[in-house]
Every structure is written in C-alpha cells, then in structure tokens.
Amino acid sequence: MICARCDHPIGRDEPYMTVDHHAASGPGTTLYVHKRRCKQAPQQTYPSRRFGV
Numbered sequence: 859m860i861c862a863r864c865d866h867p868i869g870r871d872e873p874y875m876t877v878d879h880h881a882a883s884g885p886g887t888t889l890y891v892h893k894r895r896c897k898q899a900p901q902q903t904y905p906s907r908r909f910g911v
C-alpha cells in the first residue's frame with residue numbers, strides 16, 4: 859500500500875495508521891499513512907485525484 863502523506867510505499871513490517879477520508883460525493887475511502895512521522899509529499903496546485911481508487 860502507499861502512504862497517503864508521503865506517497866512512499868509502506869513496507870509490510872512498517873507500522874501504519876488508517877485514516878478515513880470522506881469524499882464530498884460518493885463513498886469515503888480509507889487511506890494509509892506511516893505511523894512514524896514521514897515527510898508530506900508536495901501538494902499539487904490543482905484538484906488531485908491521488909487519493910482516488
């Protein structure tokens with residue numbers, strides 16, 4: 859799985875957290891982020907679909 863914060867893969871042995879992401883429309887999705895403090899990926903300036911699917 860991919861960390862929603864830093865966009866890097868979360869290893870099988872790495873601790874992670876799940877974050878419920880509620881979309882304005884449609885069902886929410888569950889995101890995964892590293893439990894450790896990881897660096898946030900640069901934000902894009904246009905509406906992103908990076909959390910989609």
Ligand SMILES: [Zn+2]
Nearest residue numbers: 861864892896
């Ligand atoms: Zn991360």
